[in-house]
Amino acid sequence: MPKSALLLFSLLIVIHLSPSSAYNVVSFGARGDGRTDSTAAFLRAWKAACSSAKPASVSVPRGKYLLNSIWFVGPCRSRIVFEMSGTIVAPDNYNVIGNSEFWILFYKVSQLTVVGGTVDAKGHAFWSCRQRNGRCPGGARSITFQWCNNVVISGLTSLNSQTIHIAINHSNNIKIQNVKITAPSGSPNTDGIHIQSSRGITVTSSTIGTGDDCISIGPGSMNLWIEKIGCGPGHGISIGSLGNSANEEGVQNVTVTNSVFTKTQNGVRVKAWARPYGSYARNLVFRNLIMRNVGNPIIIDQKYCPDNSCPRESSGLRVSQVLYRNIKGTSSTQAAMTFVCSASKPCYGIKLQDIKLTYVNTLRRPTVAYCEHADGYTTGSVSPRSCL
Numbered sequence: 001m002p003k004s005a006l007l008l009f010s011l012l013i014v015i016h017l018s019p020s021s022a023y024n025v026v027s028f029g030a031r032g033d034g035r036t037d038s039t040a041a042f043l044r045a046w047k048a049a050c051s052s053a054k055p056a057s058v059s060v061p062r063g064k065y066l067l068n069s070i071w072f073v074g075p076c077r078s079r080i081v082f083e084m085s086g087t088i089v090a091p092d093n094y095n096v097i098g099n100s101e102f103w104i105l106f107y108k109v110s111q112l113t114v115v116g117g118t119v120d121a122k123g124h125a126f127w128s129c130r131q132r133n134g135r136c137p138g139g140a141r142s143i144t145f146q147w148c149n150n151v152v153i154s155g156l157t158s159l160n161s162q163t164i165h166i167a168i169n170h171s172n173n174i175k176i177q178n179v180k181i182t183a184p185s186g187s188p189n190t191d192g193i194h195i196q197s198s199r200g201i202t203v204t205s206s207t208i209g210t211g212d213d214c215i216s217i218g219p220g221s222m223n224l225w226i227e228k229i230g231c232g233p234g235h236g237i238s239i240g241s242l243g244n245s246a247n248e249e250g251v252q253n254v255t256v257t258n259s260v261f262t263k264t265q266n267g268v269r270v271k272a273w274a275r276p277y278g279s280y281a282r283n284l285v286f287r288n289l290i291m292r293n294v295g296n297p298i299i300i301d302q303k304y305c306p307d308n309s310c311p312r313e314s315s316g317l318r319v320s321q322v323l324y325r326n327i328k329g330t331s332s333t334q335a336a337m338t339f340v341c342s343a344s345k346p347c348y349g350i351k352l353q354d355i356k357l358t359y360v361n362t363l364r365r366p367t368v369a370y371c372e373h374a375d376g377y378t379t380g381s382v383s384p385r386s387c388l
Contacts, residue, residue, distance in 0.1 A: 021056040023049045025065070032063015032086055039068045050076035060084040060117060066091065069100040069140065074109035074148075084117020084156075094126035098137035098162055102144050110149040114156060119143060123160040127187045127211075139163040139189070145171050154178055164191045165210070173200040180207050185233035187211035192234065195221050197249065204228050213238045214264070219279065220249030227255075232262035236294070240271035241304050243279050243317035250280035260290045267297035267327075270319055274305045276344070278316040284323070291329030297357050298324055298337040300347060300374070315342035321349040322376075328356045336367035336384050339374035350376030356383050 023045045026032070030041035042058075042065070049056035055078045063086045072082075088104070090097050097103045103121060106112065121142045129136040142161040145151055148171045157180045158165040165181045168174050181192040192208035195201050196218030207230040208214040214231035217224065217239045231237060237256055242248065261267045268286040291297040300322075302315040319341060336357035341347035359367045371387035378386045 021049065021052040021054050022059060023056060024059045024061065026061060030065055032061065032065055034064030034066060034089055036066060037068060038065045039070050042067060042070060046072050049080050050074060053077055055079045055081075057081040057083055060086045060088070062086045064089050067104070069097050069103055071102070071105045071107055072109060073107045076109060076111075079111035080109070080113070082112065082114045084115065087118040087120060090121045092122065094122070094129070094162065095137055097121070097140040098126055100140055101138065103140040103162075104143045106143075106145045106148055106151075108147045109145075109151070112148065112150075113152045114154070116155040118157040118159060120159040121161045123162045123183065123187060123190070126162045130188050141165075141167045143167070144169065145174060147171060149173055151175070152177070156180075157182075159183070160187070161190050163189050164194045166193045168193070168195045168198050168201055171198045171201075174198065174202070176201075176203045176206065178205050181210060183210040185209075185211055191216045194218065195224065197221065199223050201225075206230070208234065210234045216240075217251060217254060218242075219251065221251050222253050224254045227257050227259065229259040230262070231259065232264045232292075234264050236261060236264045236266035236269055238266065238269045238271055239281055239284065240269070241273055242281060243272040243275055243277050243315055246277045248277060248279045250282070252280070253283045255285040255287075256289070257285070258288045260292065261294050261297070262292045263294070263332075265295045266299055267291050267294045268299075268324075269296065270300045270322070271304050272302040272315045272317040272319070272342075274303045274310045274313050274315050276313055276316040278318075280318045280320070282318070282320045284321070285325075286327065287323065287325040289327045291327065291331065291357060293330050293332045293360050295332050296335070296338060297329065297331050298327065298355075300339045300341060302342045303340055314344040316345055317342065318345045319347040322347070323351045323353070324355060325351075325353040330360045331357050331367055332360055334359050334361070334365060334368055335370050337369040337387075339369075339371045339388070341373040343373050346373040346375060348375045350374060350388055352376065352378040352382045352386055352388065354380040354382070356381065358383075
């Protein structure tokens with residue numbers, strides 16, 4: 001095909017795929033000066049796009065746009081592309097968004113694509129309040145997708161969230177790719193991505209450095225694929241905490257693969273409360289992972305009870321069918337593998353295959369594995385020596 005014809009063909013594809021109706025937030029009164037409240041203007045642009053009978057776009061051009069707590073509510077008539085070249089910033093006073101659970105919420109929206117842009121929640125003052133035990137609001141999640149289906153989030157940057165950066169709740173078929181999440185290592189409860197009560201979630205090709213879990217997976221999460229994640233600083237990738245309440249949904253079919261953990265508190269973790277409520281975490285796969293000076297590279301902890309309110313209780317959560325394969329690197333603690341399971345519901349079906357984790361201590365002491373109420377088997381070379 002001649003170059004001219006190929007170019008024309010490509011342009012026709014772009015035109016065909018591009019939304020038919022475009023709504024620029026500036027046309028609805030938004031100002032990109034970082035000082036003018038543009039919340040109402042964004043809502044007017046969203047309402048126009050959501051009402052469009054044709055596929056539509058909401059465009060956020062270059063600049064800084066100040067937003068208070070905002071809900072983008074569906075269902076909408078057609079698919080929407082929320083395209084950001086600019087930066088959305090929170091008010092300097094953390095109470096403005098901190099007294100709501102959400103800063104930016106997409107609610108009951110399907111067929112949505114969020115592309116590019118930066119959101120900066122300016123969380124430093126809020127964290128300082130929390131750390132000095134002041135009279136602080138509960139805090140806001142930066143971006144939440146609740147009761148949403150068939151969503152793509154691509155190329156987004158999230159900075160300094162008050163609490164969770166990106167939350168997925170009661171949603172299906174969500175793809176998160178090429179995102180960058182940043183908060184200081186000492187920022188409390190700033191999980192990078194939190195997934196709960198959702199199915200068919202994919203997170204790929206992203207870098208996450210924060211003060212809590214890079215990715216946390218809560219109850220009711222199923223069929224998750226997590227790949228090519230650069231995690232650190234932070235607390236690693238965690239399933240849980242689980243088993244904190246009665247009638248809690250389980251977690252199953254989760255894969256974490258081809259990822260790197262750097263100076264994180266944990267690597268891959270399953271965490272459950274030491275409470276008798278029954279639930280499960282099963283069919284978990286952790287493979288092709290690199291640990292770089294990680295505190296607990298591989299850990300199952302079913303005695304989680306940070307407030308010390310349950311020291312005599314045993315976890316009723318059943319952990320089973322967990323595969324660890326081709327996990328290599330260094331541990332900043334001697335216990336490179338820890339399986340602390342429940343006395344009443346022991347872990348079973350744990351498989352270790354091709355593990356090599358060495359201790360970074362200059363004395364070159366060997367790493368060790370610790371097991372409590374855990375059953376499984378090994379294949380290939382496993383170091384430290386298995387305790388299963």
